[in-house]
Amino acid sequence: MKITSVDSFILHVPVTGGGIADSTHNISHWGVVGAAIQIEGGLTGYGFTGTHAHLPGDQLITRCIDTCLAPLLLGQDASDITRLWQTIARNPALQWIGRSGITTLAHAAVDVALWDLKAKNAGQPLWKLLGGQVRDKVRAYNTDIGWLNIADEALVAGARAALAQGFTGIKVKVGSTVERDLRRLTAVRHAVGPDITLAIDGNGKWDLATCQRFCAGAQGLDIFWFEEPLWYDDVKGHAQLARSSSIPVALGEQLYTTDAFAEFFAQQAIHWVQPDVTRMAGLTEVLRVCDMASAFRLPVAPHAGDMSQVHVHLSYAHAACAVLEYIPWIQHCFTDPARVVDGYFCLPQLPGAGTTPTVDALSRYRQPVA
Ligand code: 0YR
């Protein structure tokens, strides 16, 4: 499986309803910034990272793929995934300029492309390579109904609509004011009843005192988890919140390394583990975090930077994965779209990692890489 070419691409895909907001981001498009890796014989693997569709920011990632990572890959055996992971992640000169950030996002795209190649070469969906199917069904929870810019009545209507579609879990964004967020969540809980999993996501906006005030007010709402309550890297703060509140703490979408997760585990600052193959250095690194979560008896709920195209394979194959995020922005861009029916993700059937863009998406949404 000798690598003959590595090419980068950028797609900017419109999100639901023209634009969405959480407490820290306002976005109109999702960036699919990726690598196409070809081997002798012509087979091509695809991988991508997820961005907020920023130019020239996305072009820093493709430039890293084209000029820094491609030379390390050309001529190598694509099936040596772990060795190639080491070659990139432990390259002294690359480490010097970024053990997290752009270099990691670029690495994410490349690593997933290698997994896609391996699965395609085997003629199997990725979950088979990851040990096979460990559970009958992967439960989906719907994030797309809960954005912070959705007005109260529309939020309640969206929650009801998700239920009608068969979802048993939803996530609502918080991080505006404690009063507004509690009002909205109370209305949602009232509308959906007690049996629906209701998670919330602060996207790192509040400080500890505000989070604690919120948690005291949310006592009766049966919150499934409080995601990114505090600044992403604040291990001590999350540990304090985890001790002082009965609402479980979820985080991980902004963490780049196994070492970062290890610190949260060690300090008992995390209950739900949310790694993302588009943020960490690919599936190779995320698998380590999932294994570590198993050792700590903690459930994994992968974050949808990939809009669950890859994580659906992981979630069907890894014992630690408990539930998976659903945001339907980019599924139509792939030849094997992640699909949810009656609240559960379908088991992917096609060979590969679910990362092959359609010809149509590659032309319609393409942005210049330089
Ligand atoms: C907007 N999911 C998240 C969106 C989402 C973000 O930045 O991407 O809210 O990634 O936190 O859990």
Ligand code: MG
């Ligand atoms: Mg989140």
